[in-house]
Amino acid sequence: MKELLIILMSAVLVDNYVLNKFLGICPFLGVSKKSDQAVGMGVSVIFVMLVATAATWPIYTYLLAPNGLAYLQTIVFILVIASLVQFVEIFLKKFIPALHRSLGVYLPLITTNCAVLGVTINNITDEYTFIESMVSSLGCGLGFLLAMWLFAGVRERLEESDAPECFKGIPITLIAASILSVAFMGFGGIIDKLFA
Secondary structure, X not given: OHHHHHHHHHHHHHOOOOOOOOOOHHHHHHOOOOHHHHHHHHHHHHHHHHHHHHHHHHHHHHHHOOOOOHHHHHHHHHHHHHHHHHHXXXXXXXXXXXXXXXXXXXXXXXXXXXXXXXXXXXXHHOOOOHHXXXXXXXXXXXXXXXXXXXXXXXXXXXXXXXXXXXXXXXXXXXXXXXXXXHHHHOOOOHHHHXXX
């Protein structure tokens, strides 16, 4: 149980895929203008990460690796993730059309979101069991959601700020993202101290 908690907390805070590994930057910068859109995207990514891990871990462990096809891992994982994102898009379009419209083009970008692919590949590389992989995926998704939500709050405040003209728009956004990333570096030693 302690190991699972360490995996979860590390994925959320220390090894945050957006703020530490810089994966998933496109939706991070594109959908973080409003908190509700950021949360919607974060929840969608959590769902896709969990389902992608639940599908790719057994495919790799019981099909690819035993048959000497591990080199096909990236292609197979991309196909699985693309299929799952299509399912999520159809679901949102049918049951939550407002969120579907607000996410717009960024929802299909989950297919190419390197954070989702990175989680599935890192779970295999780190030799996690199925349960550990699911916990890791949940933590990575929660970390993605946390980063999106925090950054959306920052961007909403930036909209109201009186920044110099040369910093308005993308420059101030990138500066704020880098400061948020540096702030998350402070969590580096906490996990080790908490669970030592």
